[in-house]
Amino acid sequence: MRDLALGLRLAVGGGRMSGAALLRLAMTAFGIALAVAVLLPAAAVQHLTGAQAERKAAIAQVTEPRAGVAPLRTYNWYPSVGDDFVKVTAVAATGPGSPVPPGLTRLPAPGELAVSPELAAKLAAPGGGSLKAQLPGQVVGQISRDGVSGAGDLAAFYGVPAAQIEAEGARGNKVYAFGKPYTGLGLSAAMLAIILPIAAVLLLPLLIFVTTASRMGAAQRERRLAALRLIGLDSRQVKRVAAAESLVGAVIGLVAGLGFFAVLRTFVADILPFGLRIFPEDFVPDWPLVVVIVLLVPGLAVGSAMFGLRRTIVEPLGVVRQGKPMRRRMWWRWALTATGVLLLAVSLALGRETSDTTAGMTLATGSVFLLVGVAALLPWLVERLVERLHGGPPSWQLAIRRLQLDSGTASRVVSGLVVVLAGTILVQGVLTSLTGGVEQQVAPDSVAAAPVRVQTTTAHQTEAAERAASAAGVTGVHPATNIMVQSGRESTYGVVGDCVALKVEADIGGCADGDVFYVVPSRGGTAPAGTVQLRSFLHDSEANGPEWTVPGGVKVVPSATTATAAEGTLFVTPGALGGLTVPASSVALYVSGTGDPQALTDNVARAVNALAWNATVSKSSYLDDFHAQDQRMVENFRSVLITAALFVLAVAAMSLLMLSIEQISERRRPLAALSAAGVPIGVLARGALWQTAVPVVVGVVLAIAAGLGLTAPILSLADRPMIVDVPVLLALAGTTVAAVLLVTGLTMPLLRQATRLDTLRSE
Numbered sequence: 001m002r003d004l005a006l007g008l009r010l011a012v013g014g015g016r017m018s019g020a021a022l023l024r025l026a027m028t029a030f031g032i033a034l035a036v037a038v039l040l041p042a043a044a045v046q047h048l049t050g051a052q053a054e055r056k057a058a059i060a061q062v063t064e065p066r067a068g069v070a071p072l073r074t075y076n077w078y079p080s081v082g083d084d085f086v087k088v089t090a091v092a093a094t095g096p097g098s099p100v101p102p103g104l105t106r107l108p109a110p111g112e113l114a115v116s117p118e119l120a121a122k123l124a125a126p127g128g129g130s131l132k133a134q135l136p137g138q139v140v141g142q143i144s145r146d147g148v149s150g151a152g153d154l155a156a157f158y159g160v161p162a163a164q165i166e167a168e169g170a171r172g173n174k175v176y177a178f179g180k181p182y183t184g185l186g187l188s189a190a191m192l193a194i195i196l197p198i199a200a201v202l203l204l205p206l207l208i209f210v211t212t213a214s215r216m217g218a219a220q221r222e223r224r225l226a227a228l229r230l231i232g233l234d235s236r237q238v239k240r241v242a243a244a245e246s247l248v249g250a251v252i253g254l255v256a257g258l259g260f261f262a263v264l265r266t267f268v269a270d271i272l273p274f275g276l277r278i279f280p281e282d283f284v285p286d287w288p289l290v291v292v293i294v295l296l297v298p299g300l301a302v303g304s305a306m307f308g309l310r311r312t313i314v315e316p317l318g319v320v321r322q323g324k325p326m327r328r329r330m331w332w333r334w335a336l337t338a339t340g341v342l343l344l345a346v347s348l349a350l351g352r353e354t355s356d357t358t359a360g361m362t363l364a365t366g367s368v369f370l371l372v373g374v375a376a377l378l379p380w381l382v383e384r385l386v387e388r389l390h391g392g393p394p395s396w397q398l399a400i401r402r403l404q405l406d407s408g409t410a411s412r413v414v415s416g417l418v419v420v421l422a423g424t425i426l427v428q429g430v431l432t433s434l435t436g437g438v439e440q441q442v443a444p445d446s447v448a449a450a451p452v453r454v455q456t457t458t459a460h461q462t463e464a465a466e467r468a469a470s471a472a473g474v475t476g477v478h479p480a481t482n483i484m485v486q487s488g489r490e491s492t493y494g495v496v497g498d499c500v501a502l503k504v505e506a507d508i509g510g511c512a513d514g515d516v517f518y519v520v521p522s523r524g525g526t527a528p529a530g531t532v533q534l535r536s537f538l539h540d541s542e543a544n545g546p547e548w549t550v551p552g553g554v555k556v557v558p559s560a561t562t563a564t565a566a567e568g569t570l571f572v573t574p575g576a577l578g579g580l581t582v583p584a585s586s587v588a589l590y591v592s593g594t595g596d597p598q599a600l601t602d603n604v605a606r607a608v609n610a611l612a613w614n615a616t617v618s619k620s621s622y623l624d625d626f627h628a629q630d631q632r633m634v635e636n637f638r639s640v641l642i643t644a645a646l647f648v649l650a651v652a653a654m655s656l657l658m659l660s661i662e663q664i665s666e667r668r669r670p671l672a673a674l675s676a677a678g679v680p681i682g683v684l685a686r687g688a689l690w691q692t693a694v695p696v697v698v699g700v701v702l703a704i705a706a707g708l709g710l711t712a713p714i715l716s717l718a719d720r721p722m723i724v725d726v727p728v729l730l731a732l733a734g735t736t737v738a739a740v741l742l743v744t745g746l747t748m749p750l751l752r753q754a755t756r757l758d759t760l761r762s763e
């Protein structure tokens with residue numbers, strides 16, 4: 001205990017601390033606090049998702065019949081405005097004992113609406129009128145937290161008569177209870193293949209940063225330990241003192257990291273990307289993980305400091321380092337990498353023969369092994385490379401000779417940077433390749449003539465059309481009935497409507513009643529010909545329509561001139577049917593009008609919302625909206641990914657900065673002597689630059705190879721072509737090089753201070 005107490009006193013300067021000692025302690029504490037502040041939110045993710053999944057299980061509908069229970073009739077539909085999709089559940093009791101959904105004290109009466117807290121907030125916010133226009137009924141209350149799975153849920157319960165849901169037949173549900181057993185989180189193979197490498201990308205650099213921070217001031221600490229040996233402490237006591245010194249910064253950083261996390265919890269719901277919302281009460285790390293972090297981080301800091309003394313002999317009259325550095329063992333480094341490569345190969349074989357889960361787990365494990373193996377390989381590669389480098393300008397020789405003597409510390413720091421780059425290239429490559437083949441849905445120019453779309457059925461077409469026509473600003477309603485055209489075993493999607501409606505769905509060019517159009521798919525195809533049968537497009541309908549002879553002279557429309565969704569569709573005007581009645585099917589009513597399209601959409605939605613799910617309103621360019629939403633999601637994900645990568649790159653850059661400061665502090669005597677002997681400051685500065693740049697360049701090359709090597713098997717398992725985003729790749733590599741230049745620039749003032757002649761005199 002006396003040794004530990006002495007170490008604590010030395011760590012804080014024994015009552016009088018110099019500026020350098022304060023800086024070392026502050027940087028050590030900051031590095032550890034940063035690591036803890038990232039590790040704790042990572043540890044909270046499991047509790048957060050588990051709490052959401054548990055609430056989701058608690059509100060799940062039980063549709064298996066139960067004796068003595070009058071079922072609750074339900075029907076779900078999803079009206080939308082922009083990026084907001086609302087899950088509306090129509091509910092109707094069939095008896096006094098019908099179950100009540102969690103979060104409600106009673107079932108809403110017909111015409112009443114109970115909304116989730118997030119939906120209530122959006123309705124009350126500016127611009128909430130468009131969302132309210134899409135919802136039927138009158139809002140009379142809110143769903144409590146027990147009735148939603150997450151804070152961002154947009155949900156509502158709408159009361160209707162039971163007969164209204166019974167008319168939906170199989171599409172409605174009979175619910176006998178709410179709540180199913182919580183079976184834990186089930187992650188898909190694809191999610192595991194992405195999550196585990198991302199976790200490795202985030203955690204490994206931080207742990208490397210902790211070890212770097214814990215070694216700050218190693219040279220000064222070793223000189224103090226030599227002085228302690230001079231006054232009588234033995235080697236074991238010296239190690240205990242060194243452990244206590246390292247523990248001070250670790251404990252301060254641990255407390256600061258806990259404080260950062262406590263502050264983060266108060267406003268975490270407002271800073272999440274993609275518009276995600278959570279309950280702050282759910283953002284709590286599991287206690288076993290907290291204990292692991294509290295023990296791991298200080299233990300890692302102390303262990304790193306002790307490990308740094310393994311080849312240092314602290315004698316009473318000075319510090320002696322082993323002269324000839326030991327060559328690094330390569331077998332375990334290649335073993336890690338080979339294991340990762342082997343698991344990736346196995347995952348590809350399993351993906352063709354067994355379940356996706358097994359292949360995904362194998363792929364995820366192999367990815368982590370390969371990332372760790374690449375990080376372990378870097379110091380060995382740098383050591384082998386600098387052994388073979390000779391000659392060159394003085395600054396280059398200074399850097400290479402220093403790396404030949406000790407390349408391990410710089411390589412360890414850069415290893416974290418390699419993991420970040422490789423992981424970012426992996427996720428970026430997967431994201432680009434999975435979304436690169438998605439073709440944009442281009443809306444025809446005629447959408448502007450009828451910008452509002454009301455989706456209904458033949459049974460409700462007349463009422464929906466009348467209600468839509470009565471809305472303010474409406475000048476016309478144009479129905480388009482969806483059908484299937486059956487010709488033998490071949491079926492073709494078809495649309496029957498007037499020219500205005502057909503032009504909204506596809507750029508068919510000139511149109512007159514009696515015309516028939518066929519949009520040729522990009523892969524090729526021919527229009528149906530001869531006698532065909534018209535069939536319903538409703539998924540729960542068995543109704544078949546009359547036989548129809550396709551007239552000659554079908555106008556062919558190239559797919560390149562119209563929306564992708566219209567490919568392979570037969571567009572028929574009513575006159576071409578010769579008075580035939582199409583079977584009951586789904587119908588799109590395209591509404592033309594004057595004024596602002598959004599205002600027109602809101603007016604139509606208010607007019608038809610009494611029909612609830614039987615008349616859902618959207619913009620006619622809804623496919624464009626879906627594509628734009630997907631693109632925004634991809635761009636948001638890419639932005640978050642790049643931000644996270646830049647954050648961890650900044651951590652790696654701080655590690656390089658701390659390492660450079662430490663090296664200049666340790667070498668201030670030889671640097672001052674070189675300056676006094678006439679070596680220009682520029683040569684010393686370039687030497688410092690090359691000393692950092694060589695491991696970084698090797699690391700960047702290794703990271704690109706590993707990142708692309710990891711991306712290929714994942715995309716092969718997903719059966720998608722590989723698309724390399726070269727600009728992002730170059731940007732990440734350029735950012736890494738810029739970080740090296742920035743670190744070198746920030747160390748220049750210290751280098752100038754160390755090479756002053758009065759510094760040499762004082763030494």
